[in-house]
Amino acid sequence: MAEQELKALRLRIDSLDEKILELISERARCAQEVARVKMGSLAEGEVPVFYRPEREAQVLKRVMDRNQGPLGNEEMARLFREIMSSCLALEQPLKVAYLGPEGTFTQAAAMKHFGHAVISKPMAAIDEVFREVAAGAVNFGVVPVENSTEGAVNHTLDSFLEHDMVICGEVELRIHHHLLVGENTKTDSISRIYSHAQSLAQCRKWLDAHYPNVERVAVSSNAEAAKRVKGEWNSAAIAGDMAAGLYGLTRLAEKIEDRPDNSTRFLMIGNQEVPPTGDDKTSIIVSMSNKPGALHELLVPFHDNGIDLTRIETRPSRSGKWTYVFFIDFVGHHRDPLVKGVLEKISQEAVALKVLGSYPKAVL
């Protein structure tokens, strides 16, 4: 009886899959048509822009709004994320540089934001990601900017002072760390634990409780740590799912981060300004002169106009001109009249003001 029922259900699934296949193909043909129209409407010397982050954010939001289950909104959006990624690759495959090596959380963030149909290029350092984008070797770069446990990623903030870059998107990733070993390691004789300094810090309490006397060695990335222990005896790495899978390591302990909500925010950097979607954020760098009340003066226009600040970070200046440098994120787009007014007000008081970009709030 159950056999009969299963057979009937599988026939139904086969027929639905055929319809889905046809619909996805029709969608892909539409994207090809979009590319043709974009190419046909170019002014002389104009470079076509195939990737439209504001449109993609709207597509994903629409899917989430209309979804009625049983799949969750995030799950459904993830599927559409991949469909769009493949459709865009038909127009033009995006080239994306990220903080590598392969298997880093930054690579996972790049895939979460752009989908898997991109040509991705691992870079050895954050600054190299910036340089690769500036040189035009890739369309976009992906870099970590802040972690909910450990705070700002200063290398990224400092790179914004040195390069003219446009932020065109953000993505947040829940960061789960695992304790990983290779096949040669005896679990009771671990003498060294490798990971990135940020990850060691994010798991400090767990390490103090479980491996108080084992040496902790900071390396350039979690993926690098995973790569090392693959061949080494009696050492372990702290890294995430991607690195564990990539290097075929065994999980001795899962989700060992001290805070269960441990998350990292990543930025997409490029050269392309993103039009408003109605649900955007803006990032700016401001330097104020070194006088009492400077920070207060900077914040008052936001307060007076009811603009929601989501983050403020201070960095030491790199030159005499940048006495104090504040990195500020707030809700809104720099083309919104209210935001425009606030920016004009601030620039009257500031030594320098640079809009790093306005971009859709993370959808996924």
Ligand SMILES: C=C(O[C@@H]1C=C(C(=O)O)C=C[C@H]1O)C(=O)O
């Ligand atoms: C189809 C377009 O091009 C790209 C592909 C999209 C898609 O598959 O939905 C959306 C935006 C662009 O990144 C478009 O601009 O509408």
